[in-house]
Amino acid sequence: MARLSSLVQNLTAETAFTVLAIARTLKAEGKDVVELEIGDSPFPSTPNAKKAGIHAIENNETGYGPSLGLPDLRAAAARFVTKEFGYSATAENIVVASGAKPFETYFAEAVLEPGDGVLIFSPQFPTYVPNLQRRGARAVEVPLRVESQFRPSVEDVRDFLANDPKPRAIFLNSPQNPTGGVATKEDLAAIADLVRGTDVMIFSDEPYCHMVWEGKHASILAEPGMFDHALAAYTFSKSYSMSGWRVGFAVGSPELVQAIGLLINTSASCTPTLAQRAAQAALEQDAETRDEYMGRFRSKVVRLCNGLKGVEGFNVLQPGGTFYVFPDVRPVCNRLGITSHGLAMYLLEGADDDFGVACLGGECFGEAGHGFLRFSCAEPDERIDQAIAFLPKALERTDRVQKYLKANPKFVLKKPYPTS
Numbered sequence: 001m002a003r004l005s006s007l008v009q010n011l012t013a014e015t016a017f018t019v020l021a022i023a024r025t026l027k028a029e030g031k032d033v034v035e036l037e038i039g040d041s042p043f044p045s046t047p048n049a050k051k052a053g054i055h056a057i058e059n060n061e062t063g064y065g066p067s068l069g070l071p072d073l074r075a076a077a078a079r080f081v082t083k084e085f086g087y088s089a090t091a092e093n094i095v096v097a098s099g100a101k102p103f104e105t106y107f108a109e110a111v112l113e114p115g116d117g118v119l120i121f122s123p124q125f126p127t128y129v130p131n132l133q134r135r136g137a138r139a140v141e142v143p144l145r146v147e148s149q150f151r152p153s154v155e156d157v158r159d160f161l162a163n164d165p166k167p168r169a170i171f172l173n174s175p176q177n178p179t180g181g182v183a184t185k186e187d188l189a190a191i192a193d194l195v196r197g198t199d200v201m202i203f204s205d206e207p208y209c210h211m212v213w214e215g216k217h218a219s220i221l222a223e224p225g226m227f228d229h230a231l232a233a234y235t236f237s238k239s240y241s242m243s244g245w246r247v248g249f250a251v252g253s254p255e256l257v258q259a260i261g262l263l264i265n266t267s268a269s270c271t272p273t274l275a276q277r278a279a280q281a282a283l284e285q286d287a288e289t290r291d292e293y294m295g296r297f298r299s300k301v302v303r304l305c306n307g308l309k310g311v312e313g314f315n316v317l318q319p320g321g322t323f324y325v326f327p328d329v330r331p332v333c334n335r336l337g338i339t340s341h342g343l344a345m346y347l348l349e350g351a352d353d354d355f356g357v358a359c360l361g362g363e364c365f366g367e368a369g370h371g372f373l374r375f376s377c378a379e380p381d382e383r384i385d386q387a388i389a390f391l392p393k394a395l396e397r398t399d400r401v402q403k404y405l406k407a408n409p410k411f412v413l414k415k416p417y418p419t420s
Contacts, residue, residue: 007133014126015341015364023348023358033348034387036304036375037358039177039324041241043296045278046289049240052281056274065273067265068257069096069249073280077249080283081234085209087222092254095261096271096279098246100207100235104131106250106260107169107203107231112137116168119160121152123362123369125177125205140164143368146317146328150181154190161194169201172220175208178365178374179326180319185218192223202230207248210239210294212321213301227253231260238323239290240282247275297323300377300384307388308375313395323377326362330371330417336401339363340371342411350404351394357387371417 019037027033044050056062068074074091081089097103104127112118114136120128122141129139142156152172161167170191174183195202202220209217221232231252237243250260264270282290302318305325309316313332319325333340341361348356359376362369377384394400405412 010133011130012126016126016360019344019348019358019360023356026348026356031356032354033356033358034379034383034390035358036377036379036384036387037344037360038378039238039376040243040378041238041293042378042380043241043293045242045245046240046282046286046293048285049236049242049245049278049282053245053274053278056277061273061277063273065270065276067270068261069094069271070273070276070280073249073276073283076280076283077234077251081219081221081232081251085217085219085222087219089251093227093251093257094249095252095257095264096247096249096276097260097264098248098268098271098275099237100205100233100248100250101127102268103231103233103248103250103260104128104203104205105134106263107201108132108135108137109263110256110259111201112168115166117160117164117166118169118171119157119164119167120171120366121156121173121176122367123178123365123372124171125173126365128171129366137168138166141366141368144176144179144181149317149320150176150179150326151187152181152183152191154187154194157191157194161198161200167200169203170195171203171205173205175211175217175319175321177208177322178324178360178362178369178372180317180322180324182212182320183218185222188218188220189223192220192226192229195229196225200229202226204230204232206232207235207238208322209234210290211297211323213298214320217321221251231256236279236282239294240279240286241293242278242282245275245278247271247279249279297377300381301325303381304375304377304384304388307384308391311388311391311395325375325377326372327375328371329373330419332395333371333413334416334419336395336398337413338401338405339411339413340369340373342405342408342413344373345408345411346401346404347391347394350400350407351397352390355390357390357394
């Protein structure tokens with residue numbers, strides 16, 4: 001048997017894909033499952049992106065490209081962020097990769113040393129910590145608070161910078177997955193004021209930049225001097241429904257961009273040219289379709305949010321962004337004696353033989369997520385309605401809950417969640 005490294009033995013997977021696999025297996029066996037677990041778009045890739053990708057294949061653009069990305073896409077991305085987000089960028093500030101997620105790895109490899117402290121607001125996207133583990137850096141988790149609309153706390157940043165033995169980086173995610181919280185321009189300006197003049201770097205994860213439901217998206221790169229302190233990552237997966245194309249880009253200083261290009265050169269080589277051609281077309285020609293999709297997403301969020309508010313024991317905060325709803329279900333969990341992810345799995349596997357709802361327990365996103373559930377909106381409206389109608393029935397079936405817990409004792413809630 002192969003001897004595996006301690007790193008890979010201790011890595012944790014993104015649970016959404018684990019639950020996705022279970023849901024798909026149940027569906028293959030004939031169970032009707034409403035999939036609200038995965039953060040994917042229910043819409044087709046935008047039309048000009050598809051045409052450009054097909055054309056690239058037909059034009060034999062299927063070989064290697066520059067590690068930093070195609071010059072045309074880098075220039076288009078620079079024009080895009082300058083227009084959309086209010087900070088000036090050129091092609092020298094842009095690097096392309098296979099989605100936004102790889103930039104977590106590249107950022108960590110480019111700026112972190114073993115033992116460095118990295119502030120993470122929790123609950124958080126589940127691959128942040130594994131990417132810090134790759135570099136031997138320390139995740140310093142601070143909780144996001146529902147009473148603050150899940151916005152990052154400036155005081156937590158101040159405390160981290162003052163008291164951590166080696167404060168080196170901050171991971172920001174706004175709009176935030178899983179909570180739907182949105183950092184305001186004032187929040188970001190205050191954080192920038194604390195970081196400016198230090199050697200602290202910020203990874204600004206902005207894949208939901210077009211899913212801000214009140215006002216407009218704000219990026220910390222728009223704050224003075226932040227190009228020396230931040231890397232902002234964007235993806236085509238959400239705004240342009242291109243998750244399977246695996247393409248994204250990041251914006252930063254030319255020095256950091258060149259460093260990441262070297263990391264790509266020595267790992268992935270480059271991002272597929274055909275995906276980059278599709279991405280460029282999306283930026284330049286698909287804004288109208290993108291905005292239509294965002295409007296439809298917003299309607300889905302409102303629909304799901306309003307429906308969940310009607311479920312007894314669910315306390316729901318209207319998300320400021322993303323296509324997720326993150327209800328507080330601690331009263332339900334305490335009443336049934338089940339953990340929040342246990343509740344999620346019960347709704348999928350145990351509540352009914354023929355029907356299930358796939359969602360995620362908040363602890364899949366870190367300790368601060370205990371007692372919450374995350375629902376995505378990636379299903380047709382009628383399916384969302386079916387899921388909402390099913391929840392009260394599932395929660396009333398206490399005999400099935402107990403049967404499920406007996407078969408899955410790891411989901412027994414050993415100590416009630418605090419509710420105040």
